[in-house]
Amino acid sequence: MATLKELSKVEERFVGGHRLCAGCGHGITVRMILNAAEGSNVVVGCATGCLEVASTIYPYTAWKCSFIHNAFENAGATISGVEAAYRALKKKGKVKEDFKFIAFGGDGGTYDIGLQSLSGAMERGHNIVYVCLDNEAYMNTGIQRSSATPTGADTTTSPAGKVIPGKQQPRKDLTAIMAAHNIPYVAQTAINNWQDVHKKAKKALEVEGPAFINVLSPCPRGWRYNTPDIVEITKLAVETRFWPLFEVENGKWKLNYKPKKYVPIEEFLKPQGRFRHLFKPGNEHLIKAIQEEVDSRWLALLERCGETPELPPR
């Protein structure tokens, strides 16, 4: 495991001057992933989303590597096309260097709109890494619900009020969907644990064939928490088992972090403005329902990872 001292010597490939909000989780995640690619040549593709519109405003680009622009729904298709072209050119001897291919997508461009092209790219077995930066709603267009939005969250298209208490459906488990493609590497990680992100990004880049990483990347505007607390909020998501850290290597599930203590989901919900309505009197049953969902998903995950399915001690 490389230390931060060594990693800080790697050239910066996502430079300042992009126009992401102050304290955006995407900037941190992208810097971590590109840092793990170290010296290798990288081609980046980006699904439409906060990251794309903020980092490549013409005539500026924040990427110090090849970057290909594409639409909302086809980041997977574009990057697999680039990879196929590279393989053909390499065979003909027109390209000499080695390249890595990374696609970044937000949760809207990955969970919903880009799912079919991503699924196709994974099934065809291209040597690519797809990174989903999950901020749990369409933040770029002004916080609309996506299928990654957790139950109870207040967004502009699932507004909490007299009629409904925020989003009513449970979130989609995309990491499990990607694991069902039987690809060499699938992982779920969060930025509070930089070693974990670095390790998984490195593994995904090194593996032969498609790899998928789902990163929890908080959005201070959409989640409405205190901006500097990004690491604490992500840590709470992991500790409350809302966002478990695990990886699936060649079909083998492995849990990377097991909380030592039972932390109730309230701890994660409380600092966020989007869940404020859940703490009004009379809404206790909603939190209870969210807790039950988190617990049942945790037990199912433990079973998949071959561990004894039990909740952490209280």
Add this chain to the structure above:
Amino acid sequence: MTPYNPFNRNFGSGTRTKAVRPDMKWHELTRAGNIYEPGNANTYETGDWRSIRPVWNKERCIHCLFCWRYCPDASVIAKDGKFETFDYKHCKGCGICAKVCPVNAIDMVSEDEIEKVKEANKDEN
């Protein structure tokens, strides 16, 4: 500036070295909106978004580089594995670096305060 000629097959190809300026006409822009300078967002300064500024305390710093790792704007400059300086041209003042610092070696100071101190110093001189 060459006048626009619709029969010129090379129109829209732009020049690879010339920077794009807001006063350019559409046919002077690069073909397909390509950008030929990687990382040229560096020349765009987002530092004026900031209302609070991180100030480094040299005595307390242990050079763990957590601030470097968690800066979304690549505005913590590390050199030879040690904290070097803040890039105030791009720092947006989010305050994450001060929060993740384990020894509180980064203070967030209001830009207004800094302005006041600057003004006071100016008067003295």
